Amino acid sequence: xxxxxxxKLAEELGVSVSTVSRALRDSYEISPETKQKVLAxxxxxxxxxxxYASSLRNQKSLTIAVVVPEIANNFFSLAINxxxxxxxxxxxxxxxxxxxxxxxxxxxxxRHLANGRVDGVLMSVSSExxxxxxxxxxxxxxxxxxxxxxxxxSISTAKVTNDDYESGFIATEHLLKQGCSRIxxxxxxxxxxxxxxxxxxxxxxxxxxxxxxxxxxxxxxxIDQEENTLLVKSLLQSExxxxxxxxxxxxxxxxxxxxxxxxxxxIPEDVMVVGFSNLESANLLNPPLTVIRQNAFEIGKQASxxxxxxxxxxxxxxxxxxxxxxxxxxxxxxxxxxxSY
Amino acid sequence: xxxxxxxKLAEELGVSVSTVSRALRDSYEISPETKQKVLAxxxxxxxxxxxYASSLRNQKSLTIAVVVPEIANNFFSLAINxxxxxxxxxxxxxxxxxxxxxxxxxxxxxRHLANGRVDGVLMSVSSExxxxxxxxxxxxxxxxxxxxxxxxxSISTAKVTNDDYESGFIATEHLLKQGCSRIxxxxxxxxxxxxxxxxxxxxxxxxxxxxxxxxxxxxxxxIDQEENTLLVKSLLQSExxxxxxxxxxxxxxxxxxxxxxxxxxxIPEDVMVVGFSNLESANLLNPPLTVIRQNAFEIGKQASxxxxxxxxxxxxxxxxxxxxxxxxxxxxxxxxxxxSY
DNA sequence: TTTATTTACGGAAACGTTGCCGGACATTTT
DNA sequence: AAAATGTCCGGCAACGTTTCCGTAAATAAA
Numbered sequence: 001x002x003x004x005x006x007x008k009l010a011e012e013l014g015v016s017v018s019t020v021s022r023a024l025r026d027s028y029e030i031s032p033e034t035k036q037k038v039l040a041x042x043x044x045x046x047x048x049x050x051x052y053a054s055s056l057r058n059q060k061s062l063t064i065a066v067v068v069p070e071i072a073n074n075f076f077s078l079a080i081n082x083x084x085x086x087x088x089x090x091x092x093x094x095x096x097x098x099x100x101x102x103x104x105x106x107x108x109x110x111r112h113l114a115n116g117r118v119d120g121v122l123m124s125v126s127s128e129x130x131x132x133x134x135x136x137x138x139x140x141x142x143x144x145x146x147x148x149x150x151x152x153x154s155i156s157t158a159k160v161t162n163d164d165y166e167s168g169f170i171a172t173e174h175l176l177k178q179g180c181s182r183i184x185x186x187x188x189x190x191x192x193x194x195x196x197x198x199x200x201x202x203x204x205x206x207x208x209x210x211x212x213x214x215x216x217x218x219x220x221x222x223i224d225q226e227e228n229t230l231l232v233k234s235l236l237q238s239e240x241x242x243x244x245x246x247x248x249x250x251x252x253x254x255x256x257x258x259x260x261x262x263x264x265x266x267i268p269e270d271v272m273v274v275g276f277s278n279l280e281s282a283n284l285l286n287p288p289l290t291v292i293r294q295n296a297f298e299i300g301k302q303a304s305x306x307x308x309x310x311x312x313x314x315x316x317x318x319x320x321x322x323x324x325x326x327x328x329x330x331x332x333x334x335x336x337x338x339x340s341y
Numbered sequence: 342x343x344x345x346x347x348x349k350l351a352e353e354l355g356v357s358v359s360t361v362s363r364a365l366r367d368s369y370e371i372s373p374e375t376k377q378k379v380l381a382x383x384x385x386x387x388x389x390x391x392x393y394a395s396s397l398r399n400q401k402s403l404t405i406a407v408v409v410p411e412i413a414n415n416f417f418s419l420a421i422n423x424x425x426x427x428x429x430x431x432x433x434x435x436x437x438x439x440x441x442x443x444x445x446x447x448x449x450x451x452r453h454l455a456n457g458r459v460d461g462v463l464m465s466v467s468s469e470x471x472x473x474x475x476x477x478x479x480x481x482x483x484x485x486x487x488x489x490x491x492x493x494x495s496i497s498t499a500k501v502t503n504d505d506y507e508s509g510f511i512a513t514e515h516l517l518k519q520g521c522s523r524i525x526x527x528x529x530x531x532x533x534x535x536x537x538x539x540x541x542x543x544x545x546x547x548x549x550x551x552x553x554x555x556x557x558x559x560x561x562x563x564i565d566q567e568e569n570t571l572l573v574k575s576l577l578q579s580e581x582x583x584x585x586x587x588x589x590x591x592x593x594x595x596x597x598x599x600x601x602x603x604x605x606x607x608i609p610e611d612v613m614v615v616g617f618s619n620l621e622s623a624n625l626l627n628p629p630l631t632v633i634r635q636n637a638f639e640i641g642k643q644a645s646x647x648x649x650x651x652x653x654x655x656x657x658x659x660x661x662x663x664x665x666x667x668x669x670x671x672x673x674x675x676x677x678x679x680x681s682y
Numbered sequence: 683t684t685t686a687t688t689t690a691c692g693g694a695a696a697c698g699t700t701g702c703c704g705g706a707c708a709t710t711t712t
Numbered sequence: 713a714a715a716a717t718g719t720c721c722g723g724c725a726a727c728g729t730t731t732c733c734g735t736a737a738a739t740a741a742a
Contacts, residue, residue, distance in 0.1 A: 002455045002482045005728055016692045021730060031690060046478070048456030052402065053728035055393040056697045063436075071425070072638075077418040084412070084439050093458070094437050095404075098425050114343045115389030117434070137387070141343045257625045281620065284598045286627030297413075346698055357722045362700060372720060394698035397727045 004045045013037055024049075063093040064307060065113055067123035069101045069150075074250060074278040075296045076124065079148060082300025083122055090308050092119075101223045103128040110134045114141040120307045122300075124150040127189035127223065144310040144318060148303035149294075153193050158310070158318040160303040162327040164194050167292045168201025169208075170329050171246050171274045174290070176209050178337040180244030180272055184217045184235055186252040198248045198276075217242055221252055228252065232259045236271065244335075247275035253289060273334040276327075287333030294327045345386045354378055365390075404434040405648060406454055408464035410442045410491075415591060415619040416637045417465065420489060423641025424463055431649045433460075442564045444469040451475045455482040461648045463641075465491040468530035468564065485651040485659060489644035490635075494534050499651070499659040501644040503668040505535050508633045509542025510549075511670050512587050512615045515631070517550050519678040521585030521613055525558045525576055527593040539589045539617075558583055562593055569593065573600045577612065585676075588616035594630060614675040617668075628674030635668045 010017045015034065023030045023038035024047075030038075041047075055061045066083055068076045080096070087094050095118060099106040106126045111134060113121060121143055125132075132152045139145055139157060151159040175183050185202050187195045199218070206213045219235050221228040232255050235242065247253035253275025257267070265271050267287055277291040306321045351358045356375065364371045364379035365388075371379075382388075396402045407424055409417045421437070428435045436459060440447040447467045452475060454462060462484055466476075473493045480486055480498060492500040516524050526543050528536045540559070547554045560576050562569040573596050576583065588594035594616025598608070606612050608628055618632040647662045 002457065006730095007728075017729085018693075018731080019691055021728095022691085025730085029690060034690080046452060046455060048453060050397070050728050051456055051458045052393045052396040053697090054730080056391070056397055056699090056727090057729045057731090059697070061393065070422070071412075072415070072419045072422045074413070078413045080437070081411070081413045081439070084437060088439075096421070096425060096435050096437050098422070098429075111387060112389060114387060115392055116343065117392045254622055254625065257622075261625075279622065281595055281598075281622055281626060284595065284602075284627060285622060285625050286629075288627075347700095348698075358698090359700080359723075360721055362698095363721090366700085368701095370720060375720080391698050394727090395700080397697090397729090398699045398701090400727070 002046070002048060004047045005050065009038065009041055009045070009047060012041060059116070061117060061119050062091060063095055063118045064304070065095045065097055065118040065121045065123075067097045067099065067106065067109055067121060069099050069124065069126050071096065071098055074280075075149070075294065078278055078296035079124075079300035079303075082297040082302075083304040086301055086304040086308065090311075092308075099126045101126045101128055103130075107134040110138045113143060114138055118143070120144045120146070120311055122146050122148060122303050122307055124148055125152060125192070126150075127192055127195075130191045144307060146303050146307045146310070146318065148299050150192050150194055156319045158303075158306045158321040158323075160299050160306065160323045160325070161194070162294045162299070163324050164197035164327075165201040165204075167276070167327040167329075168198035168246070168248075169205045170201075171292050172202045172205035173209070174329060174331065174335060175244040175246060175272055175274055176205065176211065178244075178268075178272055178335045180242075181211060182214065182217060182240065182242040183211075183244040183246055184219060184242035186232065186245065186247045186249075186256070187218060187220045188249045188252065189222075190220060195248055202246055225251070225255070228255055229259060232256055233263065236260070236263055236265060242271065244272040245274070247273065250275060250277040250279060253277055253291075257285065257289075267334050268336050274329075282330075283332060285334075287336070290332045290335040291330050292327050293330050295325060299325060343387070343389060345388045346391065350379065350382055350386070350388060353382060400457070402458060402460050403432060404436055404459045405645070406436045406438055406459040406462045406464075408438045408440065408447065408450055408462060410440050410465065410467050412437065412439055415621075416490070416635065419619055419637035420465075420641035420644075423638040423643075424645040427642055427645040427649065431652075433649075440467045442467045442469055444471075448475040451479045454484060455479055459484070461485045461487070461652055463487050463489060463644050463648055465489055466493060466533070467491075468533055468536075471532045485648060487644050487648045487651070487659065489640050491533050491535055497660045499644075499647045499662040499664075501640050501647065501664045501666070502535070503635045503640070504665050505538035505668075506542040506545075508617070508668040508670075509539035509587070509589075510546045511542075512633050513543045513546035514550070515670060515672065515676060516585040516587060516613055516615060517546065517552065519585075519609075519613055519676045521583075522552060523555065523558060523581065523583040524552075524585040524587055525560060525583035527573065527586065527588045527590075527597070528559060528561045529590045529593065530563075531561060536589055543587060566592070566596070569596055570600060573597055574604065577601070577604055577606060583612065585613040586615070588614065591616060591618040591620060594618055594632075598626065598630075608675050609677050615670075623671075624673060626675075628677070631673045631676040632671050633668050634671050636666060640666060 006017045006020050010020045020038050023035045084094050097109045135155055146158045148160040189195050203213050219231050245256050256273050260267050267273055274290045278296050282289040282291050302323050310316045310318050347358045347361050351361045361379050364376045425435050438450045476496055487499045489501040530536050544554050560572050586597050597614050601608050608614055615631045619637050623630040623632050643664050651657045651659050
């Protein structure tokens with residue numbers, strides 16, 4: 001670690017520490033000549049203020065935390081990309097915390113963050129999270145929290161989401177229009193608002209077309225991919241198997257592809273597939289996957305923009321800043337009804 | 342931010358600040374009864390030590406930085422996943438910095454990190470990085486640096502890489518074995534060691550089979566994806582176009598797929614394709630992509646394990662800890678020679 | 683000339699934590 | 713009984729930065 005500090009600069013220049021400090025912050029109390037000398041030496045020695053001393057003194061960390069279930073995931077890595085961009089513009093640093101969909105880990109991370117390590121938190125809750133008192137505790141400690149994508153609806157703070165209900169409706173409607181009559185829904189969690197809202201959209205789209213909603217077509221998937229594969233497999237092997245699948249997250253869309261390969265079911269002839277996805281290669285899959293595309297990068301940008309407003313403005317009301325972004329249905333081969341194959 | 346600090350605990354209990362501090366660190370100088378009282382109150386008030394005060398006092402940040410070109414990238418997000426896992430085990434926090442392949446950004450980030458914000462740095466250099474004095478400066482400031490994947494070969498520190506030369510050789514050999522005679526190489530940067538090593542493997546594999554190495558088959562791609570698309574397109578439209586493509590990074594393999602779609606070139610009949618990739622969905626592409634699969638997660642884990650050894654052991658020689666991991670060729674439809682289609 | 687005002691800087695306290703030093707009291711050793 | 717040792721705790725300085733306060737010298741106003 002560099003040992004160039006204010007004291008060293010001060011000694012070298014024969015002035016006091018406070019003069020150096022003020023010169024570097026361009027205070028009006030310091031003469032232009034002195035400022036210039038200080039700046040020159042600081043530049044020469046690559047003086048970098050000790051962030052921990054500054055943070056301690058200013059009670060500001062210039063750091064935010066991003067708490068997400070996983071990072072090896074297109075949606076979250078794109079969102080983090082957007083977050084980092086805005087954070088960098090604001091001169092902030094970004095700490096990453098992964099919950100691995102583990103509720104206890106999430107609690108322990110948030111508990112820890114009450115210590116002032118960060119000035120604010122951006123988070124997407126774990127699929128296991130039901131009790132949300134840990135989030136409330138953090139907010140009670142005056143750390144602003146902005147949710148993105150996976151939000152806690154009952155907590156009064158800013159939330160940046162997609163129109164999950166609408167997306168679920170549109171995706172289901174699309175499958176119906178393409179001729180599906182038995183549509184399976186692959187849910188990712190019983191607790192998550194995204195999963196519930198997307199499912200509500202799915203159910204309402206079925207009702208709107210007077211298609212009965214068969215509970216056996218709703219599969220609640222979990223964290224374990226192997227288990228999920230078995231669940232999807234058993235759905236597609238069932239006597240009265242679905243002719244369409246709506247995967248509420250990318251991973252489950254891929255799982256569906258693998259299972260269909262395995263069972264020699266042809267997409268879209270035997271089963272049509274729609275999935276939420278941000279996969280760049282969705283168009284290159286066999287067949288190209290019809291997706292609900294969320295603008296993950298934009299979600300990250302918007303969420304962090306809101307957080308920085310809260311950090312920079314007094315009396316900023318986080319809850320009022322919530323945003324719902326549009327997701328987009330991109331039709332491709334996995335739901336094509338008149339095959340030219 | 343929480344206002345529960347040592348002073349508050351001390352006042353509440355009627356003891357001194359130093360007693361509380363020592364009780365919390367389980368010092369032998371404190372009686373069991375006092376310890377218990379302190380611990381109980383700390384628990385009750387969710388006392389979390391101020392990290393900035395601790396860091397300032399201890400001259401240790403318990404934080405590492407990960408500096409990567411981008412995060413919306415399978416390789417890097419998987420590597421970060423591995424890094425976070427090990428960091429968490431060691432009680433460390435992880436700061437993320439993105440260079441966006443921009444040399445100046447990389448310099449400015451590393452300059453900044455000399456201030457002690459982090460105890461160590463894990464990095465993968467930008468494709469534009471040629472001059473490496475900024476890395477040397479950081480190391481001169483006694484911040485240990487461990488490179489992963491994209492290393493600076495001339496800097497004496499730990500490096501965790503794949504056997505890039507070997508991988509390039511094997512991939513090319515595979516294409517030759519499958520019947521290719523004109524193999525294009527899509528390079529990602531003129532400076533990067535991975536690109537150079539993979540290319541050397543490619544060239545040596547050609548030589549080993551007495552296949553002439555045609556310079557016009559080597560395409561140096563850049564950061565701009567549209568430009569890259571045009572470059573690949575012009576390669577595949579050239580009079581004597583290649584019958585095989587070796588993409589040195591995932592993105593360029595996907596570009597090749599898009600261009601082939603566009604030009605109505607069939608893979609593998611017209612052009613075979615091999616690419617470095619960690620794509621989970623590579624097997625679902627049309628056709629399934631033959632890949633050189635790097636274990637990105639493992640690379641991240643190994644690199645951070647080495648960094649923590651350096652942080653925990655005195656006189657640890659970073660350079661001696663370098664590791665070269667094996668990458669694996671996974672043969673799939675994009676290089677299948679006897680078509681059953 | 684005396685009294686304000688301005689300019690330019692130094693001193694010192696504070697942020698919260700840690701660890702050295704020292705001391706009061708009790709217990710053990712000579 | 714005196715000395716040595718042990719137990720348990722408080723005081724204080726230090727980490728590097730920022731800012732409030734004070735002040736000497738220079739200038740302006742009376």
